[in-house]
Structures are given as C-alpha cells and as structure tokens.
Amino acid sequence: MSLAPTHIHTVRELFFRYGLKSMTMDELARQLGCSKKTIYEHYADKKALVHAVLGGFLNEHRSEMAALDQNPENAIAKLIRMAAIGFQKMRNLTPTILFDLQKSYPELWMELERYRKEEIVEIFKRLIERGQHEGLIRKEIDPSVVSIMHLQHTNLLLDPVVFSHLDRPLATIFHNIMEVFVGGITTSQGLDVWNTTKSQMNLQP
Amino acid sequence: MSLAPTHIHTVRELFFRYGLKSMTMDELARQLGCSKKTIYEHYADKKALVHAVLGGFLNEHRSEMAALDQNPENAIAKLIRMAAIGFQKMRNLTPTILFDLQKSYPELWMELERYRKEEIVEIFKRLIERGQHEGLIRKEIDPSVVSIMHLQHTNLLLDPVVFSHLDRPLATIFHNIMEVFVGGITTSQGLDVWNTTKSQMNLQP
DNA sequence: ACTTTGAAAACAAAAAAAGTTTTCAAGATT
DNA sequence: AATCTTGAAAACTTTTTTTGTTTTCAAAGT
Structure with a gap:
C-alpha cells in the first residue's frame, strides 16, 4: 500500500x-x-482517480485562496494576489485536459465549472464589496458583474488562440490585464494603494 | 469534394x-x-490523415529551410534563421502529440525522428562546414558533433520540465541558447558577423 | 518453512472508435 | 418539372482498445 x-x-x-x-x-x-x-x-475506477487528481488540484487552489483571505491586507492587494494564483493555476489546464474532461467525465467537468463560476466568483465578489467599503473600489461598480468579468479574463489564458501567439511570458499578460482591470474599478485612493502594492510585491507569479 | x-x-x-x-x-x-x-x-483511414498532416508539417519546414538555403547570406546568418524557424516550428509538437504519435503511429514517429536526425542535422552540418570555409566558424569544431548538439538544443524546447517553469518568451530562450552556441563555434571574424547580423534581423521568431 | 505482498502478465468484459452503409434533403442537371 | 447527384446525418457493424479482474510467481518479511 x-x-x-x-x-x-x-x-x-x-x-x-x-x-x-x-x-x-x-x-x-x-x-x-x-x-x-x-x-x-x-x-475504484479511473473516474475515481481523475476525481482525486482534480479534487486535489481544486483543494490546493481553495486553500491558497483561503489563506490569502485571512491576510490582514487591503482588498486591492488581496485581489491581485488571488488573481495571480488563479492565472498561475489555470495554466495547467491544457486544451487536451479540458476536452477530455468535458467529453469523458462530464460530472467532473461540471464540478470544475461550478467551482470556478460559483466559489471563485463569490470570493471575488465579496472582495470587491469589501474594497468598496474600504473606499478603494468605486461604488458604481457592480460586484456581481465585474467578478464574472474577472473569471472571463482568466478564461482567456486557457484559450491558446488568444494570447499564445504573442509569445509573452504569463507574467506580462497577467500584469497588463490587471492594470486594466484594477485601474478600471478603483477609486483614486485605491489607485494609490494599487501602485504601492504593485511595487511591493513580486508580480512574477 | x-x-x-x-x-x-x-x-x-x-x-x-x-x-x-x-x-x-x-x-x-x-x-x-x-x-x-x-x-x-x-x-483511406485515420493513419493516412495523420500522415498527411504530419507530412504537410514537415514539408512546410523543409521548404522554409530550402528557401533559406538559397539566400546569398553568410553561413552564420543562415544558421540563425534556420534555428529560429526550427525552434518556432517545434513548439507545435506538444507532449500529447509526441506521446500519441509514438504509441499509436510508430512509423510516423520514426519518420519524424528520421527527418530531424538525418535531414535537418545534415543541413546544419553542411552549413557549419560552409561557415568554416568562409572563415566564420573555427576549424577545430566537428560539424557532425555540433549539428547534433544543435538538434538536442531544440529538443529541450519540447520538454516542458526544462524551460517552461521559467515563464520566459520563446524568443528569450532562443536568444540565449544561440548566444552560447554561436559564440562557441565562431571565429572572432564570425563573431563580428554574428553581432552585425543579430542587430539587423528581427530575432523575435 | 510459511505468509504476505505486489509486480507482471494473462484474461474477460465493456466501451469506444474506426470504418461502412443507409437515409434523406437540398441543389444541380437535363 | 422530373431526375440525378451530392454530401450531411445518423444508424450500423466490426475492429480495436481499454478497463477492470484474476492468476502467476518471485522476493521480502515473519
């Protein structure tokens, strides 16, 4: 054993x-x-094995997110860190995996979808709400809308036709996307926080 | 039809x-x-289809190489251009493809191996010999040895565990490898040519 | 000497993919 | 307008592959 x-x-x-x-x-x-x-x-069978692998993968992500959520940082900093981990993690999901999952293990595919569309989006939504209370994110922003928007941003990384032909490091793509996203939702106060945070942390995911 | x-x-x-x-x-x-x-x-069957795809892929590469071989450039410049194309092309061969090829279509796998180990290596070998005649590549260099060495360099790109975790653009990896390789085989005269050529051409593959 | 363990390999059962044929509807031809 | 051709869609058969189980056997432990 x-x-x-x-x-x-x-x-x-x-x-x-x-x-x-x-x-x-x-x-x-x-x-x-x-x-x-x-x-x-x-x-018991191959499905159980795939389930264990995918489950472990998601749990890893889940606990990394939870750990970040504990941090006493401001909402903007957390948002960036969580996004970085998400982008980094999703890289592992090659087209082949997603294709095979969808075709041969539809229940597991749906579990992955659910995890991303519900759990992750929910975390980001709450984070954005917190950012609004902290005065870092603009009140006009609808947390539900932009948290989904962020999910779609990470989806872009999974599609080889979108960015891969540029031959840029993931870090560069990540940085640009976040520059737009964070720049787009923050108040001027939040923007200051973002600029400070940015220089403090190693953005290389 | x-x-x-x-x-x-x-x-x-x-x-x-x-x-x-x-x-x-x-x-x-x-x-x-x-x-x-x-x-x-x-x-006729799936194998024929895979054969057509792989054959087309290799032929594309073959003719790109042939076109470069016609160019009236010096051997160093040609070497770089050919290497760039090779690296660029081999990117398409994901682990999955190579695995499936090896397992399910061993004849096609061997054809790919043969193409790389014989045709490509031969082209590079002759190019290095020409470079030696032009006084750009050092005479102590054994063309047979270093042409195989170059092939192995491109092989490194196919292995996800070697460079991918660095998250560098292919262009950067390519540039570094060539810096070492070209630097290592050229005469001082050849080095001048390499430096000139380098700035002239767009190394972004 | 006797168990236990687990790799290796042979095996049966099930699933999936390849490849073929049939059906049928839309467009071309006479 | 009637007929022919074409090729997508889908049903079907056959072959291959894979899964999952069982058997064999040799090495390590008791």
Missing part, C-alpha cells in the same frame, strides 16, 4: 501533461512502476 | 491542439462540419 499519498502527484503530472485519454491505466501503472492491481486497490 | 486542400489545416490545428487520440474521426467530422464519409473519400 505504497501508492496513494506519495504518487498521486505523479499521476496528476502525467494526466496534465498527456491528457486523460492518452494516459491509460496500463500506461499509468507502467510509469508509476506499480501494477494496475495496486492502483485499483486505492481507487 | 470540398475537403482536402482547404480543411487539412483545420485538421492539423485540431490534432495539434487536442492530440491524436482525443480527436476521434467522429469529433473531427463534427468540427469540420462534414460527414465521416467525406473524410474517408479523401483519406
């Missing part, structure tokens, strides 16, 4: 690198240097 | 984006907006 905790990261890497369809259970066992039997002792 | 020339590029894009395994014939037909029957009128 030497599999579950140690090797699940390897499984994630293989799934993410080669796609869910291409990475068969035989191949997986071969790469892990164990037998299929051993895998099936820990996971 | 409206398929073959027009839509083969779409097929390539789909194969390259989602992988050969994930992109089934049904899905392909759906995405192309035609029936499977129509596809099978032009291509």
Whole structure:
C-alpha cells in the first residue's frame, strides 16, 4: 500500500501533461512502476482517480485562496494576489485536459465549472464589496458583474488562440490585464494603494 | 469534394491542439462540419490523415529551410534563421502529440525522428562546414558533433520540465541558447558577423 | 518453512472508435 | 418539372482498445 499519498502527484503530472485519454491505466501503472492491481486497490475506477487528481488540484487552489483571505491586507492587494494564483493555476489546464474532461467525465467537468463560476466568483465578489467599503473600489461598480468579468479574463489564458501567439511570458499578460482591470474599478485612493502594492510585491507569479 | 486542400489545416490545428487520440474521426467530422464519409473519400483511414498532416508539417519546414538555403547570406546568418524557424516550428509538437504519435503511429514517429536526425542535422552540418570555409566558424569544431548538439538544443524546447517553469518568451530562450552556441563555434571574424547580423534581423521568431 | 505482498502478465468484459452503409434533403442537371 | 447527384446525418457493424479482474510467481518479511 505504497501508492496513494506519495504518487498521486505523479499521476496528476502525467494526466496534465498527456491528457486523460492518452494516459491509460496500463500506461499509468507502467510509469508509476506499480501494477494496475495496486492502483485499483486505492481507487475504484479511473473516474475515481481523475476525481482525486482534480479534487486535489481544486483543494490546493481553495486553500491558497483561503489563506490569502485571512491576510490582514487591503482588498486591492488581496485581489491581485488571488488573481495571480488563479492565472498561475489555470495554466495547467491544457486544451487536451479540458476536452477530455468535458467529453469523458462530464460530472467532473461540471464540478470544475461550478467551482470556478460559483466559489471563485463569490470570493471575488465579496472582495470587491469589501474594497468598496474600504473606499478603494468605486461604488458604481457592480460586484456581481465585474467578478464574472474577472473569471472571463482568466478564461482567456486557457484559450491558446488568444494570447499564445504573442509569445509573452504569463507574467506580462497577467500584469497588463490587471492594470486594466484594477485601474478600471478603483477609486483614486485605491489607485494609490494599487501602485504601492504593485511595487511591493513580486508580480512574477 | 470540398475537403482536402482547404480543411487539412483545420485538421492539423485540431490534432495539434487536442492530440491524436482525443480527436476521434467522429469529433473531427463534427468540427469540420462534414460527414465521416467525406473524410474517408479523401483519406483511406485515420493513419493516412495523420500522415498527411504530419507530412504537410514537415514539408512546410523543409521548404522554409530550402528557401533559406538559397539566400546569398553568410553561413552564420543562415544558421540563425534556420534555428529560429526550427525552434518556432517545434513548439507545435506538444507532449500529447509526441506521446500519441509514438504509441499509436510508430512509423510516423520514426519518420519524424528520421527527418530531424538525418535531414535537418545534415543541413546544419553542411552549413557549419560552409561557415568554416568562409572563415566564420573555427576549424577545430566537428560539424557532425555540433549539428547534433544543435538538434538536442531544440529538443529541450519540447520538454516542458526544462524551460517552461521559467515563464520566459520563446524568443528569450532562443536568444540565449544561440548566444552560447554561436559564440562557441565562431571565429572572432564570425563573431563580428554574428553581432552585425543579430542587430539587423528581427530575432523575435 | 510459511505468509504476505505486489509486480507482471494473462484474461474477460465493456466501451469506444474506426470504418461502412443507409437515409434523406437540398441543389444541380437535363 | 422530373431526375440525378451530392454530401450531411445518423444508424450500423466490426475492429480495436481499454478497463477492470484474476492468476502467476518471485522476493521480502515473519
């Protein structure tokens, strides 16, 4: 029983690198240097394994977000940090993964969708509301609208036809998008905070 | 019979984006907006289709290389241009594609290997020999050795664990690699040519 | 010596994909 | 206007692949 905790990261890497369809259970066992039997002792079927991988991935993100939420920083700084983590994380979701997920594991695909559209959007929405109370984000801004808008921004990264041909580092793309987004929602006071925060933190995600 | 020339590029894009395994014939037909029957009128089987796509890809590269070979430039300049094109081209070969190719179409995989290890290496070898005759590349350099070395450099780009985590544009990685490689093989005269050439041409591949 | 363990490999069952054929409707042809 | 052609859509068969299970066997531990 030497599999579950140690090797699940390897499984994630293989799934993410080669796609869910291409990475068969035989191949997986071969790469892990164990037998299929051993895998099936820990996971009922392939779906359970994919579920564990995706679940772990989302949980990681969830707890990183939660950790940031604890921070006693201002709303703008939190917003940037959360966005940076989100962009960084979503990079791992290649077209192949998303395609395979959607086609072969629709329930897991929906779980991913739900996580992003509900949980994440909700966190950003509340963060924007907080920013408004702190006087950093303009009152005319509708938190529900712009939190969805932000989600769509991260979606753009997942689509290879949008930015990849520019051959820019993710950090550059991230920085530009945030410059527009944050610039667009902040009050003049918030803008000062943003400029200070920006120089303080390492924006390289 | 409206398929073959027009839509083969779409097929390539789909194969390259989602992988050969994930992109089934049904899905392909759906995405192309035609029936499977129509596809099978032009291509005997899926293998023939993959062959056509890969062949087209290699031919494109082949003719770009040939066009450069005609140029009346010096050997160093040609070397850089060819390398740039090579790096740029190989980016399209995602881990999934290479994996699927190797596993499901071993003959095509070997054809790709052969193309790179023989045709491309041969071109670079002759180019380096020419550079030596032009007095731009040092005589101690063994063309056979360093042409293979260059091939391995481009291989590094295909491996996601080597450079991707740096989050640098391809152009930066390319530039650094070439700085070392060209710097390492040139005479002082060749180095001057390289510096001049470098500023003249747009290194952004 | 006797268990236990788990890799390796053979296996059966199920699923999926490839490839073929049929159907049918829209456009072209006579 | 009647007929023919074309090709998408979908139903279908066949082949291949994959999943998931079981068996075998050898090495490590008791």
